[in-house]
Amino acid sequence: MFGNKLALCTYKSLDLKLSIAFPQSTSMDLFTILVICLSCLILLSLWNGSHGKGKLPPGPTPLPIVGNLLQLDSKDITKSIKVLAKEYGPVFTVYLGMKPTVVLHGYEAIKEGLIDRGEEFSGRGAFPVIDRIFNGLGIVLSNGETWRQTRRFSLSVLRNMGMGKKTIEDRIQEEASCLVEALKKTNASPCDPTFLLSCVPCNVICSIIFQNRFDYSDPKFHTLIKYFHENLRILSTPWIQLCNTFPLLCYLPGSHNDLKKIIADQKKFILEKVKEHQESLDPHNPRDYIDYFLIKMEKEKHNKQSEFTLDNLIATVWDLFSAGTDTTSTTLKYGLLLLLKHPEISAKVQEEIHNVIGRHRSPCMQDRSRMPYTDAVVHEIQRYIDLVPTNVPHTVTQDVKFREYTIPKGTEILVSLTSVLYDDKEFPNPEKFNPSHFLDKSGNFKKSNHFMAFSAGKRICVGESLARMEMFLVLTYILQNFTLKPLVDPKDIDITPVEKTAVTLPPFYELCFIPV
Numbered sequence: 001m002f003g004n005k006l007a008l009c010t011y012k013s014l015d016l017k018l019s020i021a022f023p024q025s026t027s028m029d030l031f032t033i034l035v036i037c038l039s040c041l042i043l044l045s046l047w048n049g050s051h052g053k054g055k056l057p058p059g060p061t062p063l064p065i066v067g068n069l070l071q072l073d074s075k076d077i078t079k080s081i082k083v084l085a086k087e088y089g090p091v092f093t094v095y096l097g098m099k100p101t102v103v104l105h106g107y108e109a110i111k112e113g114l115i116d117r118g119e120e121f122s123g124r125g126a127f128p129v130i131d132r133i134f135n136g137l138g139i140v141l142s143n144g145e146t147w148r149q150t151r152r153f154s155l156s157v158l159r160n161m162g163m164g165k166k167t168i169e170d171r172i173q174e175e176a177s178c179l180v181e182a183l184k185k186t187n188a189s190p191c192d193p194t195f196l197l198s199c200v201p202c203n204v205i206c207s208i209i210f211q212n213r214f215d216y217s218d219p220k221f222h223t224l225i226k227y228f229h230e231n232l233r234i235l236s237t238p239w240i241q242l243c244n245t246f247p248l249l250c251y252l253p254g255s256h257n258d259l260k261k262i263i264a265d266q267k268k269f270i271l272e273k274v275k276e277h278q279e280s281l282d283p284h285n286p287r288d289y290i291d292y293f294l295i296k297m298e299k300e301k302h303n304k305q306s307e308f309t310l311d312n313l314i315a316t317v318w319d320l321f322s323a324g325t326d327t328t329s330t331t332l333k334y335g336l337l338l339l340l341k342h343p344e345i346s347a348k349v350q351e352e353i354h355n356v357i358g359r360h361r362s363p364c365m366q367d368r369s370r371m372p373y374t375d376a377v378v379h380e381i382q383r384y385i386d387l388v389p390t391n392v393p394h395t396v397t398q399d400v401k402f403r404e405y406t407i408p409k410g411t412e413i414l415v416s417l418t419s420v421l422y423d424d425k426e427f428p429n430p431e432k433f434n435p436s437h438f439l440d441k442s443g444n445f446k447k448s449n450h451f452m453a454f455s456a457g458k459r460i461c462v463g464e465s466l467a468r469m470e471m472f473l474v475l476t477y478i479l480q481n482f483t484l485k486p487l488v489d490p491k492d493i494d495i496t497p498v499e500k501t502a503v504t505l506p507p508f509y510e511l512c513f514i515p516v
Helices: 002-021 027-051 077-088 107-116 128-134 144-162 168-184 194-209 219-235 238-245 247-251 255-280 289-299 310-341 343-356 365-370 372-385 464-481
Strands: 091-096 099-105 400-402 405-407 412-416 482-486 511-515
Touching: 077 091, 077 099, 077 412, 099 107, 107 412, 128 238, 128 247, 128 255, 128 310, 144 168, 144 289, 144 310, 144 464, 168 194, 168 464, 168 511, 194 219, 194 289, 194 310, 194 464, 219 255, 219 310, 238 247, 238 255, 255 289, 255 310, 289 310, 310 343, 310 372, 310 464, 310 482, 343 372, 343 464, 343 482, 365 372, 365 464, 372 464, 464 482
Parallel strands: 099 412
Antiparallel strands: 091 099, 400 405, 482 511
């Protein structure tokens, strides 16, 4: 009723404004008015249709066309969700435009959805800005058999490469050593760590996908990293969220077109690498991810339904790069900022490194079990920064009876990871950066089911184990060789994120790496 009354008022107001603005004698103006009115009728019809499906959880009353967008802070949606959860409970519905979205808030609701009923909640929500470019291929944004087969294959390849002659841990150690050498060249002068921290995860992914790494001074490498930083920046803007809510905006000018151009260049780069691999491929001796994929393509070349196509290879490689480069480098960058803010924590990590590893041996993953404090710091960095606050949207793959509600097939699910990572019952004073959140009374590392920094369930991050290794080894290498020196008093360091939309981004800062 509310929507219909509001619509009637809107139409009357629109009719009055248009009659003043456009002389009725002009046939073109009448046609324009007719098109606008018909468009509004169609949009309202679609809205009313979606509003009536299933017995959705309660939520704030949506407005026609815009839904609940005016009630959500586009710069920090997590605050808005927390307020709504207090009023409507851990499972509620918001309308992002005309699209009903069911929100899961808090550990119990998220566990029930993503873990206990993982298959039903394993669909991926629409992301029109990217879907237009990759047509639903790859791992991150794909669905159905494309997602299932590509994910299973990618996990298998990463597992095989993890046990090869040159393991993934070897590759990370090699890059961490190169990073230390590059940091020594700063001569303890103030520097922005963004680029150098990006070099490690980007080169690790390069070695997994292309077999070879880049020199840090290589212009192609600089361009590659710059593009991924730019992608993340654009994808984190409210405009992109708006384009995903109203896909028609994708046909207008805007930053989404810049994103499209950047991704086109990245796809061209990936295709060149694929062609090089095709020319030198030895089916009996795969060197890297692309080789494994090309061999799989050849085996399935007579299968018209095969998911292993050239287009899917390019989309999947782009996914692995995007998920494996900027997420890890952003976490490392924010982590160093937190350690600058808390030098006493940094000093305790260095003390543990000195006792367990010393100065002259390279850190390895076996050290982690004997370094509970360092392990706790790495986990606390990930918990505190809350990198992907609302996860990547899910959908339900069938009509779902969830608690006392009915969620229709295809309904989007927004998962508030913030509500789990900042649960004050599991993590007392969650707003405070405190490694003790992951330590027991004896100082041993304490696991937590609430640690969902990589999401949970069927859609948990494919590169979780890789990212965990990178963060532990890189931070350990850095603090084994350097003391972090801020340019201002630690109490004056601002750790407030500059963006907290799709991704949480740290503020700009500089520091000095003082050799120990």
